Amino acid sequence: MQDLKTLIRDVPDFPKPGIIFKDITTLLKEPEALRRVVDALSERYRGGGIDQVLGIESRGFIFGPLIAYQLGCGFVPVRKPGKLPAETIAETYQLEYGTDRIEMHRDAVSAGQKVLIVDDLLATGGTARAAANLAARAGARIAGLAFVIELEFLKGREKLAGLDVFSLLRY
């Protein structure tokens, strides 16, 4: 998996000075690398009885549906404010750069369903924590949280204590 790191581009000072943005578009365009990432993330949860993959906007929308397709389960978008048309539940959270809010349709997940939360990258863990809170409020059982990249020095895992956290590439 380490060789996949060579396909991730560091973009300094994006979107703000001091942030080194991990650009995954350079990995996505490589057919074999894309397949390896999706297969590795899916394999870990195969046979795990996942009902829904919750993908976090925006880059969780790239990997989430591919994993859901592989697992034969559904996909639920967790979106930025004002994007979902029907009744929503929302969580506000602290981001590595600023504050934000995410929303999910109130009826997207049924109580007792087993969900897997997917995003491209775990940084401070605020976004993932908010998504886990939404899933918990909907009555879901959280099977785990899966990321392509984890920035370990930001200690996002600490915000997700008690939950199963998996990442492929750690920095």
Ligand code: AMP
């Ligand atoms: P956090 O809530 O701090 O864990 O931030 C996670 C979210 O912000 C994910 O959706 C990431 O895509 C995005 N993000 C945060 N930091 C970076 C970074 N250095 N490079 C790329 N994406 C990032």
